[in-house]
Amino acid sequence: MKNEIRIQRLLKEAEHSALQQHTRRHFLKESAMGFGALALGSLLGSCGTQSSDASGSLFDASNPLAPRSPMFPGKAKSVIYLHMAGAPSQLELFSYKPELAKLDGQDCPQSLLEGKKFAFIRGVPKMLGPQAKFKQYGQSGLWLSDNLPHLSTVADDIAMLNAVTTDQFNHAPAQLLMQTGSARLGRPSIGSWVTYGMGSENKNLPGFVVLTSGGNNPDAGKSVWGSGFLPSVYQGVQCRGEGDPVLFIKDPDGMDRDLRKASIDAINKINHDQYEEYQDPEILSRIAQYEMAYKMQISVPEVMNINDEPAYIHEMYGTEPGKTSFANNILLARKLVEKGVRYIQLFDWGWDTHGNSASGSVDIGLVNKCRGVDKAITALILDLKQRGLLDETLIVWGAEFGRTPMQENREGKDMPYKGRDHHAGAFNMWMAGGGIKGGTSYGETDEIGYDIVSGKTEAFDIQATILNQLGFDHEKLTYESQGRPFRLTDVGGKVITDIIS
Amino acid sequence: MIISAVILENITEFIGRFHPILVHLPIGVLLLAALFQLLSRKEKYQSLSSAVSIALFWGMISAIVSCISGYLLSNSGDYDGDLIFNHKWFGIAVANVSIFAYGLNRRNKDNIWVSGLMVLLIIITGHLGGSITHGSDYLFKAFSSNDKDAIKVKRVPIPDINQALAYNDVIRPILTAKCYKCHGPDKQKGKLRLDMPDLILKGGKGGLVIVGGKVDDSELIKRILLAKDNEDHMPPIEQSQLTKSELELLHWWVSSGADFNKKVNALVQTDKIKPILLALQSEEVKEELKISDVPSESVEIADQGSVKKIQGRGIALTAVAQNSNYLAANFVAVEALTEKDLQLLDPIAKQLIWLKLGDSQLNDKMLGSISDLYSLTRLSLERTAISDLGIVQLKNLGKLQYLNLIGTKVSLKGLEQLKGLNELKQIFLFQTLVQPSEVDQLKKLFPKAKIDLGGYKLQFLEGDTTELKDPKLK
Numbered sequence: 001m002k003n004e005i006r007i008q009r010l011l012k013e014a015e016h017s018a019l020q021q022h023t024r025r026h027f028l029k030e031s032a033m034g035f036g037a038l039a040l041g042s043l044l045g046s047c048g049t050q051s052s053d054a055s056g057s058l059f060d061a062s063n064p065l066a067p068r069s070p071m072f073p074g075k076a077k078s079v080i081y082l083h084m085a086g087a088p089s090q091l092e093l094f095s096y097k098p099e100l101a102k103l104d105g106q107d108c109p110q111s112l113l114e115g116k117k118f119a120f121i122r123g124v125p126k127m128l129g130p131q132a133k134f135k136q137y138g139q140s141g142l143w144l145s146d147n148l149p150h151l152s153t154v155a156d157d158i159a160m161l162n163a164v165t166t167d168q169f170n171h172a173p174a175q176l177l178m179q180t181g182s183a184r185l186g187r188p189s190i191g192s193w194v195t196y197g198m199g200s201e202n203k204n205l206p207g208f209v210v211l212t213s214g215g216n217n218p219d220a221g222k223s224v225w226g227s228g229f230l231p232s233v234y235q236g237v238q239c240r241g242e243g244d245p246v247l248f249i250k251d252p253d254g255m256d257r258d259l260r261k262a263s264i265d266a267i268n269k270i271n272h273d274q275y276e277e278y279q280d281p282e283i284l285s286r287i288a289q290y291e292m293a294y295k296m297q298i299s300v301p302e303v304m305n306i307n308d309e310p311a312y313i314h315e316m317y318g319t320e321p322g323k324t325s326f327a328n329n330i331l332l333a334r335k336l337v338e339k340g341v342r343y344i345q346l347f348d349w350g351w352d353t354h355g356n357s358a359s360g361s362v363d364i365g366l367v368n369k370c371r372g373v374d375k376a377i378t379a380l381i382l383d384l385k386q387r388g389l390l391d392e393t394l395i396v397w398g399a400e401f402g403r404t405p406m407q408e409n410r411e412g413k414d415m416p417y418k419g420r421d422h423h424a425g426a427f428n429m430w431m432a433g434g435g436i437k438g439g440t441s442y443g444e445t446d447e448i449g450y451d452i453v454s455g456k457t458e459a460f461d462i463q464a465t466i467l468n469q470l471g472f473d474h475e476k477l478t479y480e481s482q483g484r485p486f487r488l489t490d491v492g493g494k495v496i497t498d499i500i501s
Numbered sequence: 502m503i504i505s506a507v508i509l510e511n512i513t514e515f516i517g518r519f520h521p522i523l524v525h526l527p528i529g530v531l532l533l534a535a536l537f538q539l540l541s542r543k544e545k546y547q548s549l550s551s552a553v554s555i556a557l558f559w560g561m562i563s564a565i566v567s568c569i570s571g572y573l574l575s576n577s578g579d580y581d582g583d584l585i586f587n588h589k590w591f592g593i594a595v596a597n598v599s600i601f602a603y604g605l606n607r608r609n610k611d612n613i614w615v616s617g618l619m620v621l622l623i624i625i626t627g628h629l630g631g632s633i634t635h636g637s638d639y640l641f642k643a644f645s646s647n648d649k650d651a652i653k654v655k656r657v658p659i660p661d662i663n664q665a666l667a668y669n670d671v672i673r674p675i676l677t678a679k680c681y682k683c684h685g686p687d688k689q690k691g692k693l694r695l696d697m698p699d700l701i702l703k704g705g706k707g708g709l710v711i712v713g714g715k716v717d718d719s720e721l722i723k724r725i726l727l728a729k730d731n732e733d734h735m736p737p738i739e740q741s742q743l744t745k746s747e748l749e750l751l752h753w754w755v756s757s758g759a760d761f762n763k764k765v766n767a768l769v770q771t772d773k774i775k776p777i778l779l780a781l782q783s784e785e786v787k788e789e790l791k792i793s794d795v796p797s798e799s800v801e802i803a804d805q806g807s808v809k810k811i812q813g814r815g816i817a818l819t820a821v822a823q824n825s826n827y828l829a830a831n832f833v834a835v836e837a838l839t840e841k842d843l844q845l846l847d848p849i850a851k852q853l854i855w856l857k858l859g860d861s862q863l864n865d866k867m868l869g870s871i872s873d874l875y876s877l878t879r880l881s882l883e884r885t886a887i888s889d890l891g892i893v894q895l896k897n898l899g900k901l902q903y904l905n906l907i908g909t910k911v912s913l914k915g916l917e918q919l920k921g922l923n924e925l926k927q928i929f930l931f932q933t934l935v936q937p938s939e940v941d942q943l944k945k946l947f948p949k950a951k952i953d954l955g956g957y958k959l960q961f962l963e964g965d966t967t968e969l970k971d972p973k974l975k
Contacts, residue, residue, distance in 0.1 A: 067817040067818075067819045067831075068819060069819045069820040069821065069822055069823045069825075070822055070823070071822060071823050071824075072822045072823075072824070073794075073795045073821045073822045073825065074822075149960075149962055149964070150959055150960070150962070153959075153960075201817040201831050201833055201834070202817070202831075202833045202834045203815060203817075203834045204834050316957075316958070316959055318965055318966075338859070338860070339833055340817070340831055340833040340834070358971030358973070358974075364969045364970075364971060364972075367964075367969050368968045368969055371964045371965065371967075371968065375959060375962075375965050378959060379959060382957035382959070383957070385953070385955075385957065386907070386929070386931040386953060386954075386955025386956065386957055387883070387905075387907060387929070387931065387955070388881070388883070388903070388905040388907065388927065388929035388953065391927075416973075471822060494728075494729075497745075
């Protein structure tokens with residue numbers, strides 16, 4: 001009796017999913033016998049935009065993660081993207097503005113406030129001078145603050161983008177824009193596009209790994225590494241720093257490896273039959289994911305273990321095994337690059353310095369956050385260099401936006417600590433390695449770092465540049481969804497040729 | 502008066518711009534007239550003869566209108582030269598012959614030879630017109646360049662760049678390649694010609710294009726620097742663009758005074774321009790080969806059976822790019838590497854240029870299996886059990902540019918056996934037996950190579966392990 005009910009339920013579910021496959025578009029196409037539908041059928045036929053370029057054939061449903069060639073030989077083979085979630089102040093790190101120091105404590109001129117919207121600033125705020133000391137470093141004379149003493153030693157490996165801008169001033173939409181090319185949910189992240197384009201060189205590991213630190217996931221949630229409308233096999237796989245790197249990766253007690261294999265084979269067989277019937281590529285994704293999960297049970301704990309790294313490495317990165325820290329994640333990122341992982345996305349939370357607490361201030365909290373990342377990032381650049389991997393690994397450092405040259409005055413009141421509000425108008429990002437020309441900088445801002453003077457750089461431009469370094473034309477890497485081809489950079493994006501070697 | 506003259510000029514140019522549309526009428530209508538004339542000689546199509554007259558009449562009218570509009574367009578100044586001259590007179594000839602043919606037709610004295618001449622003239626005029634619009638090599642282009650992907654800029658090397666003439670030897674070839682098509686003898690878009698020094702100095706419709714010493718006032722440079730999606734960007738986006746070094750050379754020449762007679766060494770050379778100038782001495786412009794570890798010559802596609810076999814073993818084997826037959830192999834996911842696995846690569850030796858064997862069970866003995874992979878430009882052998890004994894097997898890999906040996910037991914002695922691998926540009930030797938004192942010897946062995954012994958250290962700073970405290974909490 002019980003079994004019968006179960007079978008009934010299963011059948012119902014299968015019927016439901018079959019109906020789901022039967023979309024409106026299928027209906028219209030198939031019912032092209034009627035007059036109206038006949039006309040519509042032909043109209044829709046032309047909507048099918050069978051793009052003739054290579055991207056159409058990118059997705060191999062039976063092996064979605066098979067390694068694939070880029071469109072042209074790319075300099076970079078992997079990307080490590082370091083996203084400082086919360087948005088650090090560019091004015092205390094990279095953007096040297098002596099004029100702003102002179103204005104410290106004065107009322108902000110009306111001209112800067114007219115027509116502008118801020119997340120928290122109300123009324124007339126006071127200007128806040130730089131809360132760090134700046135010096136020029138390297139042969140290129142890159143301006144860096146004393147918050148980044150280690151990074152200053154590799155100034156000539158860095159290409160600084162001085163005039164990045166966005167149109168979002170709240171964390172979640174701004175993070176989504178940076179990572180997926182749209183401030184709204186539903187688009188694939190950069191890493192998903194990259195794995196869709198290139199697959200994975202290592203069949204035992206995912207092509208796109210996400211590591212987070214700082215105590216929280218980024219405000220935009222897991223959508224910032226989601227696969228959007230791309231097959232879900234391309235979404236980022238989040239690995240944890242403590243405990244099992246991937247939840248439930250261990251076989252439960254009483255289940256040995258052979259039994260696990262047998263059960264996965266059985267599940268995949270059923271899934272395959274289902275696919276034969278419904279031709280839904282998501283089923284193949286599911287099969288591939290089961291198979292990968294099985295392989296990852298061995299390979300992930302191995303690669304995610306930093307205990308075996310030699311002492312000099314721990315000293316260099318400032319890593320402590322067993323903890324969740326940015327430094328540990330950086331070291332893991334290097335290990336993953338060595339293992340052929342294409343895209344490693346790091347998020348470090350806690351850079352939102354409004355001045356509402358000591359840890360959220362630009363003169364205390366920001367300094368401590370910098371101490372947590374400065375050494376590790378520098379170590380990563382130097383370690384990749386000595387391993388002969390810097391040229392083929394693109395490092396991107398950035399955040400979702402910058403911070404205002406004005407001191408935040410939430411609800412028109414003074415804040416207990418020195419802080420700055422969200423600023424979408426102008427901020428800094430940098431890139432290194434992966435065919436990027438070190439010791440260059442691009443773009444300029446005005447005397448107080450408020451507006452862009454030249455070299456405006458948008459999220460799309462950064463995304464276009466990342467894809468270009470990997471060997472992809474961002475205008476041609478497309479995926480059909482809802483009847484039209486989509487791309488990461490929507491209708492924008494220019495490769496920043498000035499920083500490419 | 503002046504205003505009305507300007508308006509008149511605008512109107513005539515406006516009418517002139519209809520020429521490219523209008524010309525299709527006489528072509529079509531007159532050819533139809535000739536066709537009907539020919540056909541109507543047959544009994545079956547007798548009835549067509551009455552249409553010949555109408556077709557000839559309207560063909561004649563449209564030919565005359567085309568001549569007038571064409572004349573107005575040629576006056577707009579974008580065009581000049583032999584092509585235009587020939588096109589104009591052939592066009593006028595078409596109009597005259599059509600008038601003559603119509604006159605004959607009115608007198609019922611249709612002459613098939615006159616119509617034949619008319620058709621011939623139409624074909625010649627049409628071809629000349631097409632050549633003006635699309636470039637004189639348009640029609641036969643399909644035959645002339647089989648090798649479309651080949652790098653286009655292959656200039657004649659300049660033996661001694663410092664003795665070369667700055668304009669004639671350096672700048673003029675750039676203008677020839679990228680500008681003459683629209684600003685040369687055939688066409689003068691915007692009334693600008695760039696094929697003679699005095700014409701360059703004269704400028705175009707908008708005034709001067711080059712101001713010696715003042716790059717910011719030189720329209721020529723400004724236009725090239727504009728964003729590609731800007732309407733005024735030069736060359737137009739659909740045409741081949743200037744390379745970075747070409748732009749640098751133009752920039753340098755204009756900023757140093759835009760002199761037409763001086764030699765290169767008479768002009769001030771910045772550090773930036775020196776290597777670019779020097780590169781002109783070699784046959785290929787270096788920048789064109791952006792990724793130099795992919796050979797510029799093409800190769801036939803690898804045997805697909807062998808490729809499948811290699812991929813089946815779990816080796817990540819892909820083409821380096823979708824439009825390339827060169828291959829890259831990565832053994833990162835291969836467990837328990839054997840000599841057999843490496844022998845799989847033999848059939849693709851010609852195509853395989855990048856090979857990653859790092860962290861594998863590779864040993865000295867197995868290295869013999871890759872000694873014949875002569876196309877390799879990048880080879881990663883890091884953290885494998887190889888030593889001086891095996892590394893000699895690499896001595897025939899003459900195209901090698903990148904060699905990663907970190908974490909192996911290779912020493913200077915072993916590397917000395919690789920003398921002759923002159924293409925090596927990067928050698929990574931972190932955690933090998935090579936000593937820092939031996940780097941100079943290595944540099945002599947491999948003059949082009951950057952040798953990296955690694956061992957980078959970070960300074961210990963107090964801030965690394967301490968945090969700032971909130972001064973308010975005491």
